[in-house]
Amino acid sequence: MPRKTDKRVRLIEAAKVLIHQKGFNQTTLADIAQEADVPLGNVYYYFKTKEAIGEAVIEKRAVEFTEFFSKLDENSDPRARLMSLIQFGTEDLELTARYGCSVGGLCQELGKQGGSLADQAAKLLHDLLMWCETQFRSLGFGDKSADLALNMVSNIQGIFLLTHTFKDPKLAIRQAKVLQEWLEKLTTGVRGTTTSTTKQVAAEVA
């Protein structure tokens, strides 16, 4: 592997971490260069602008999201997949308490500024939303699926914000329990395949 790729990767990784920790605007190119052990002036050989680095970081996040969904999809039924999603939300809580959700934080910050970076960040949350909706649809919730997905992602993002605000991982633990119970009650008697019968059951429960 040529050093070119190596440095590029290092810069993206450094930027990814620092942007999560300090936010995009508060992260300087000097910060990134230092963290990646690359001289400041050399950064511009790999990225024309700071925005280009932001773009690369979000693309990296998108790849990680895809891998994450693949992992979740290994669960045999959609209900277990959604449960896994909630479970993963209780990992790395020290990081979440310190710096909040890496994706939610980007959407919040960049959303105010508009532009293509904001759109790219929003797509990450959109993908998560769509993934959840797919699971609910597979469980037979039909037209209710979008609302259920919205409720779930909303809940997750909200508890991340509170966990960060109060610097208290226990909040996320508590809410994860609540969310899992909600999902359990919601899917009681519902199978993972979409048939006319399960659709009726799901519609009734919802």
Added chain:
Amino acid sequence: MPRKTDKRVRLIEAAKVLIHQKGFNQTTLADIAQEADVPLGNVYYYFKTKEAIGEAVIEKRAVEFTEFFSKLDENSDPRARLMSLIQFGTEDLELTARYGCSVGGLCQELGKQGGSLADQAAKLLHDLLMWCETQFRSLGFGDKSADLALNMVSNIQGIFLLTHTFKDPKLAIRQAKVLQEWLEKLTTGVRGTTTSTTKQVAAEVA
């Protein structure tokens, strides 16, 4: 009222709006001075530092929060108060879609930086959380009240973030309906006063 107070008030109001729109770090003193129609150099007569302006803005938000709670408390029973809170979340949604939640945004941004400003911003969300918990406690939910409050505030903050991220007020409308239905089912058969009977009912429902 002396002009001194007038300019101070104008600066705080301008800062409040701009910080909501652009975030604290992205709002410059020049921005604030211009918006308040005060010469840049004069700003420092009223506030020693930019942080001092941030402090004043958060204090203003705290006052508005208190007034807001007073308004909500005008409802006769706690259930109606919580319903009102959800209802208020569906007002000014164009603003929320454009700039997100003014308080949530501050907590997110300042939380990463730490310091006293972050603590002050966090206190705003804490007050909201405590207010909600008080309502649930009045409804007889006892020890479940903290979790219910957490769930509610978490949900509200989450949907604000999504509304902002996707620039779509309809999302907040949809989720408000879901939240209200949740609250309705939760409090079915529960009265607004705390007696041993209602406590049992509430505990059972929760």
Added chain:
DNA sequence: GTCTATATACAGATAGAC
């Protein structure tokens, strides 16, 4: 109390030697 001019620091970005 008010306001212009400016000091100081640091950000993103570039030039050009190697």
Added chain:
DNA sequence: GTCTATCTGTATATAGAC
């Protein structure tokens, strides 16, 4: 491809006349 030195703009903050 790499890296030092630096340009340019802009931010917070100050000095000091009025």
